[in-house]
Amino acid sequence: MHISERTKNIPTSPIRKLAPIANKAEKEGRKIYHLNIGQPDIETPDSFFKATREFRPKVLEYGKSQGREELLEAVQKYYKEWGMDYSLDNIYVTNGGSEAISFAVMTTCDPGDNVLMFEPFYANYKSFVGAYNIRINGVPTSPDDGYHLPPEEEIEKYIDSRTRALLISNPGNPTGVIYTEEEMKLISRIVRKYDLALIADEVYREFVYDGKFKSFGSMPELDDNLIIIDSVSKRYSACGARVGCVISKNAAMDEQLLKCCQARLSVSQMDQAGAAGLYTTPKVYWETVRKEYARRRDAIRTALAAMPDVVFSQPKGAFYVMVKFPVDDIEKFAKWLLTDFSIDNETVMITPGNGFYVSSPELGKDEARLAYVLNCDALKRAMYILGEGLKQYPGRTR
């Protein structure tokens, strides 16, 4: 039977690509510190489980396609507290942030259209657009200036007649960058000048370690162009609930989003009840979590700074840092760490950086994304092992 070119062209997730090798090592008894995946070790608030225990209908029926009312209202209230006003008709519950992104790109782009993204970007964006035959125009940013944006006229060079949207994550995955107010204004000018959709993936909004986060949703001039991607996955350490949402004030967009929702009928009812429960979690939860991540951020930064010939982004938000290593080939290095190296039968898993780039296979070949999702002791140990691994790796270039 025929296999579509579309699917064949979708790359294997770089975050999960090495999983079989890691699984094998773990089955053989090796302990692996997972710096490869954004899976927090933070406890999920009991409010989720309390709400799901209480959700006991006689018949587990389809829900409303748009989402359960209690959850839509909880999201609305959450945004109000951030100073953003959305009507319930602006909010559409999705199967995680993943489906929110899928809906955003499929409603704005036809096959052959393209989306502007700043490289490096979250690797799964490739799958979401690839599924719909949408291309990516990758705008390079560099570790040397902390992955911040190039000048406006430089960005404009990547816009053509088929560019329909700009997809950006802020706080940035995989770089940990937080865009400055100036950069946000620049983006706002560009999307309005070319009437692009601005797809703002702000799922790491709560994870900002120096100063306060500013959402694209707080810029009223963007109301017509903005599509916000959101999720409870990281906000409440509930990745396995698969509850996100997509938000837009553009009425024509809302009409399409509702159709997208109706096509797949509804999102899990119980998880939506649980997610609504999560939104009742006292705000002190985030304070505690943020402090914990700030400590981890400091720990990983200190460890990286002590490694010779290593260049890395200053992680300001989310829980990732993009690192340039003095190695021949990051995939080889990542595999070698899993198969050929260990200290006391312990090793580390990192995500090769090339998967986060699209414009050239050479890009990211010596970079990796590290997720600081482990407690400080585990993280320090992991970074020690990584540092020793780097010293001994035969493909070291310096």
Next chain:
Amino acid sequence: MHISERTKNIPTSPIRKLAPIANKAEKEGRKIYHLNIGQPDIETPDSFFKATREFRPKVLEYGKSQGREELLEAVQKYYKEWGMDYSLDNIYVTNGGSEAISFAVMTTCDPGDNVLMFEPFYANYKSFVGAYNIRINGVPTSPDDGYHLPPEEEIEKYIDSRTRALLISNPGNPTGVIYTEEEMKLISRIVRKYDLALIADEVYREFVYDGKFKSFGSMPELDDNLIIIDSVSKRYSACGARVGCVISKNAAMDEQLLKCCQARLSVSQMDQAGAAGLYTTPKVYWETVRKEYARRRDAIRTALAAMPDVVFSQPKGAFYVMVKFPVDDIEKFAKWLLTDFSIDNETVMITPGNGFYVSSPELGKDEARLAYVLNCDALKRAMYILGEGLKQYPGRTR
């Protein structure tokens, strides 16, 4: 901002299109018998809720993209009891049958390719293929011969160089047809002759009222071409769990399905635990449910037979019947029932049939799908109201 042609072209679900009108009538205090949606009123087994209550991890992590092992094993065991052997690598858990269909069509078809479907077909199939710019080649079947298949050479006329798959639901939604063994052999010959994927939506497998169900999975000659769509939604009256799966013995297909799963990370962990629980439900459950639906099927058949000038399919499986009414325009009739007609402030909601066709806007214009998902008393009352409505409807043609 630009709205894609792709999404604009996706029709609003005929099953949900009249929902705003129905909601308004219900808010005004009118009771509506919902014959429009395949939402069973059968109680969900407690095994679901028992399993979800017991699922209490400290951290609600992402699951394995392919699915939770306990659920994969439960599905494998379920199929073994049907006499079908699948390895765990053949099974991929999805967000309901909906996502299973999306994966099946996106992995087999590129934009501009087409899928063969027998009209009338489940209306949401249009959305699933439309999202990926895949076309539908609709092969007509007729209420006059119970929506059974046309001759082989007739079907072949609808196959062209861009036909990649044949998507069929058996038991049939919306017709309630069960294909005969001869018809299944015919389909098998066609898909092998043209090397098409056979996407078999068998989610209503347990709902067969005369005789035994035969799965396409029991025909070994189809191993390389078959993709099975499955779901717990109807099987265990758990539509709101959103847990399905897609199954294939074709290794090249499995490789693509895994990538599809990885792209959206995982399915809800708690619902998967619940679904695994459902598979431990004693088999007597189905006997009870089947008997109940058989009674309803008989009730709706009797009621329809008593209506003059009404033609309907002989409902043999699933819980739908497709009915041809002597009316000018089925959408008008369906709306009129909601807004202009009632008996003791009660009325019925039906799904206009034109949404189940694609090859001409004239098709299905006097047909409707009725779902017999209400208990016998409610169903009899609903059919009485429908019959009286039909008598009084001003647009009656005979």
